Amino acid sequence: MSNTPSRKIRLWDIPLRLFHWLLLISVSGAIICVELAEQIDNGMEWHKRFGFAVLALLIFRLIWGFVGGTHARFTSFVRGPAAILAYLKTARTNPQPSLGHNPLGALSVLAILAALIFQAVSGLFITDEVLLEGPLFKYVSESTASLLGKLHEANAAIIFTLIGLHLAAILFYRFVKRDDLVTPMLTGSKAIPAGQVAEEAKGGSVFLGLAVLAVAVAVVWYVVTKL
Numbered sequence: 001m002s003n004t005p006s007r008k009i010r011l012w013d014i015p016l017r018l019f020h021w022l023l024l025i026s027v028s029g030a031i032i033c034v035e036l037a038e039q040i041d042n043g044m045e046w047h048k049r050f051g052f053a054v055l056a057l058l059i060f061r062l063i064w065g066f067v068g069g070t071h072a073r074f075t076s077f078v079r080g081p082a083a084i085l086a087y088l089k090t091a092r093t094n095p096q097p098s099l100g101h102n103p104l105g106a107l108s109v110l111a112i113l114a115a116l117i118f119q120a121v122s123g124l125f126i127t128d129e130v131l132l133e134g135p136l137f138k139y140v141s142e143s144t145a146s147l148l149g150k151l152h153e154a155n156a157a158i159i160f161t162l163i164g165l166h167l168a169a170i171l172f173y174r175f176v177k178r179d180d181l182v183t184p185m186l187t188g189s190k191a192i193p194a195g196q197v198a199e200e201a202k203g204g205s206v207f208l209g210l211a212v213l214a215v216a217v218a219v220v221w222y223v224v225t226k227l
Helices: 014-035 043-067 081-090 103-125 142-175 182-187 206-225
Strands: 006-010 189-193
Touching (some): 014 043, 043 103, 103 142
Antiparallel strands (some): 006 189
């Protein structure tokens, strides 16, 4: 694609890009704190704080999936089985880069979001009886908290797997399909062949994004401090 005339179009809005990188930082922080809990002062407490940040970001993403920019909305990339099969049939012969998430990539996005949502929500109800106790632990029985704790640990392996697949897909698209997925998530713009029909993304106001984030943070604050 490097020798083909190209043009840039607006793809990802600023709130979505900030969400993506803040989620990466928060998930990484939560993982590091729990893995190195004995070496980090208040490691498990920081694990909780990163978990709360992840939950707020996920609430933001769910809302943004309905009110955000064109390609941030779920309606722009969530497709049924027929669309996924059609994409798989043409993916090898289609030289043009996808705009936003392709039908297969959408499954990855939904799987990661679902796994992280379960992880963040289940963490509210669990305890290790030593260093960690979720703010909603008092509302469930010990047996329920124990079950959620086991599922929380098991789900961590699923998250690691999904992250690994996500990174592998990024490398595959970059070096095999010659489609750079990282730069657009940094700059918001994507280079496409000059002849490819594509409409500039619309919406995704920064002010609306701040308002949605404020709502998400307020929800988590209420859950953590008031319930």
